[in-house]
Structures are given as structure tokens and as C-alpha cells.
Amino acid sequence: MLTQGKAGEIFERIKKFSTAERVEVLFSGGKFALTRFANNTIHQNVAEENYTISVRTAFDGRTARATTNKFDDESLRRVVTASESLAKVQHRDPDLLPMPDAGEAAASAAKKTRQIPSRYFAGTAAITPELRADGVEKIVGIARKHNLTTAGIFSSSESVEGIFNSHNLSDWYTQTAADISVTMLAADSSGWQKANSPDVANLNPSNLAEIAAKKALDSAHPRQIPAGKYTVILEPAAVLDVVGFMFWDFGGMAILDQRSFLTDRIGTKLFGENINIWDDVAHPLQSGAPFDGEGMRRQTLPLVENGAVKRVVYARSTAERIRRSECKDKVGPIEATGHGFPLPNEMGEMPLNIVFAPPQNPQTVEQMIASTERGVLVTRLWYIREVEPYEKILTGMTRDGTFFVEDGRIEGGIRNFRFNESLIHMLSNVEAMSTPVRSSGEESFDMVAPAMKVGEFNFTEVTKF
Structure with missing residues (x-):
């Protein structure tokens, strides 16, 4: 080495x-x-x-x-x-x-x-x-x-x-x-x-x-149910892959370029009261270097508290630029936070050590299922793309274990869905969360994320498999 x-x-x-x-x-x-x-x-x-x-x-x-x-x-x-x-x-x-x-x-x-x-x-x-x-x-x-x-x-x-x-x-x-x-x-x-x-x-x-x-066996012979809005139980990998699309917007350069969905929204309550998110490289379940692309130490920062967006992260030069900008009074604390990419680059910075805070009353996935009258259990999501950037509407598909839940029980596998869902809407309708765990997916970076039970999740189309 x-x-x-x-x-x-x-x-x-x-x-x-x-x-x-x-x-x-x-x-x-x-x-x-x-x-x-x-x-x-x-x-x-x-x-x-x-x-x-x-x-x-x-x-x-x-x-x-x-x-x-x-x-x-x-x-x-x-x-x-x-x-x-x-x-x-x-x-x-x-x-x-x-x-x-x-x-x-x-x-x-x-x-x-x-x-x-x-x-x-x-x-x-x-x-x-x-x-x-x-x-x-x-x-x-x-x-x-x-x-x-x-x-x-x-x-x-x-x-x-x-x-x-x-x-x-x-x-x-x-x-x-x-x-x-x-x-x-x-x-x-x-x-x-x-x-x-x-x-x-x-x-x-x-x-x-x-x-x-077990997921493959339990979802065998999937039946088709209509597209529509369902209560959905997202396992941690599914949560990670979909919410990962919003953290590029938690950087000062994205605010300056007006390509962030947080533009004119920092300090406002954008999500549900139960959503608290940190960037914390020192968390015991996180990984990665404790310094950024210029050698500045990564700070541990609250990004979202009780649903309100508190701040974004900054590279050194972005912090200096935003202090001179028209939006300097609308972005929360301004300081170099140790999140810059190596220079030169066009993206600026982003938080890479995302940690969802534990909920007050965590539930297991099994408890979420037991409390669901009619819904869908999702193992993971894939082929996710952004449809509309300001409301953060994403589209994608379920795969590798999608189940129908009725009267508190899994009633077998169903054909996969395509979804169109706003992250703002989704994180404003979280009915329950599990204790966050280190999670890995295929569409985003690893983070410490919970399973989530979400109301009114929008499935728009049924696949043929």
C-alpha cells in the first residue's frame, strides 16, 4: 500500500x-x-x-x-x-x-x-x-x-x-x-x-x-393490481436510492446557479415534522475521508430539522461568492464546511455522509406492514430519473420483490410499477420510520437511512413483469 x-x-x-x-x-x-x-x-x-x-x-x-x-x-x-x-x-x-x-x-x-x-x-x-x-x-x-x-x-x-x-x-x-x-x-x-x-x-x-x-419465492406468480396512489412501505435501499437524488441540491453552487430545489426555500418547512437529516462523516455507520478536495475538514452539520431546511454545504470559494450575492440573506449560515470537490470543477460541493436521525417511535418493517390496510411493500427502486427539478419529481420502477399488503399481511407478489413522485410530497407524508441503518443501493451513494411508510405514493403504470 x-x-x-x-x-x-x-x-x-x-x-x-x-x-x-x-x-x-x-x-x-x-x-x-x-x-x-x-x-x-x-x-x-x-x-x-x-x-x-x-x-x-x-x-x-x-x-x-x-x-x-x-x-x-x-x-x-x-x-x-x-x-x-x-x-x-x-x-x-x-x-x-x-x-x-x-x-x-x-x-x-x-x-x-x-x-x-x-x-x-x-x-x-x-x-x-x-x-x-x-x-x-x-x-x-x-x-x-x-x-x-x-x-x-x-x-x-x-x-x-x-x-x-x-x-x-x-x-x-x-x-x-x-x-x-x-x-x-x-x-x-x-x-x-x-x-x-x-x-x-x-x-x-x-x-x-x-x-x-425468500423475496423471490414469496413474490412468485405476481398478480397485477391497478396503478394509483398507495400507502407504500419502502425498505432502506429503496429510500436511499430515491432520496439520494436531492442531495446534489444541498450545495452552495447549486443555489448560486439556481438549479437547486432549495432556492428561496432555505429556512422554510419543506418536509414533515418527523424528517431530520444530518451530514456526519464521523457517524459510526458512515465511511469516507474526513477532508474534502482542498483538504478542509468535513463538518458535522444539520441539513433538515423537524422538516425545515436549515442550511446547505459550501466549498471555500462558493462561500466567498455567496457572501457577495443577492441571496446571501436567504441561505442560512455561510461558511466553508469541508464539502468541496477537487478543483477545478463545475459542481462545487455536496454532502456525502447523509444520516437520517432516528425517529421518536421507530417501527420495524413488520410493524409497518401490520398497520397497513392496503398498500405496497417495495424492496428497491431502479432506473430513476428526474422529471421536474423544482418540486423534485422523480420517475423510476420497482424491482426484485414488490408485494401487495392487505389487512396487515403480505398477500403475495405483484407486477412491478412505474412511479412519478415528488420527493417533497413523499417526505411530507412519512407515517412511520424504522431505526436508520447503513444502507446500500444501486442508484445512489451509501447512507444511514430508515425504512419508511409513506402515504399517497404515486404509481402511474404497471409493468409486464
């Missing part, structure tokens, strides 16, 4: 090759391995170890970046020359700030930040192809026991992220991760489960396989 010490040596060599006023280098990469299976057999096993360095140089308000994965002197000279050549032909950016120094980064660390738990686990780093194959063997055994066909992946990784700049700022982060995704297929139905964690000990391949198999 690339170490912080070795990265520091590479940075010193890069500085010697550069003629720029300021230099910043991002390090990323690590070891990644994946075992893929389909039709009840392993058909692919791959492994890679790769590290990249991304060099940003700056001259008098001009900046650009170039990247390489070769660390010999000649390759480093070439990447520095490429970055400098690109920077010199850019238009001058009046909003480009000097790179932060160690003092500014330290000051950001003192604001609303908490100690980050270790997310490097030796057991995860030591996963071998044989251990992944053992996990797949358990999954396949469960599929065969139920006369099902299974497909999915079991992956593991050991990764690093680091930043160094010519203002004496440096930071480094290491993490492990393991990921299992299981799909179970029957003749006319399917089931799915997915989980990941920095600690492989938190993953149970057999448990995931049994849940996916």
Missing part, C-alpha cells in the same frame, strides 16, 4: 519539478478485488492494485489539473508540465482562492467536527479469493436449496486518499471495504439484497442470500 510517508516524498519531488506559484497533489487508489458469480457459479475473479496522483498547479488566478499513475521522475515531470501548460492557457478566474494552508485546515477541523472512528480493518484487508469463494459457495448453496438461480458479486478493497499542497497542508486517510450483492431468480420473480461495510465481519452472505431467496 502507498503510505503517507512515501506520498510525501513524491510530493517533494513534484515541487522541485514545478515552476507554478502553488502546487496541490491528490493521491488516491489502493487494492481492489472482486468475485463475480452468475447461474450459480463463479465466472470471474479480478484483482488490481493501482494508485493515481492528480497534480493541480496555479498561476495568477489560473488553475488546471493533470493525472498520472506512474511515479518515476520522468512521468512526474510530464504530469507537472501538462498541468502547468493547461493552467497557463485558462481564462483567469476571479473567484479562485489561494490554496488553504495548514492553519486554515486546522481551524476548519476545530469547527463542528468529531473524532473519526478507524475504518481500516485487518480482516477486510486480508480477504483472499478463497474467502470470497467460500462466501459465494454459501450463497449458491442457498439458491440450490430453494431451486433458484443466483447472481451477484463479493468484492473487497483497501484504499487510500491523501492531499498535499505547497502551503504545508497535508492529510491522509485509509479505509477497507467489503461489498456483497445477491440477486435470486425464479421463473417469474426475483429477490435482492446488498450490504457493505469497512469491516467484513459485519457482512453475512448466508443471511443476505436467505432474505433474497
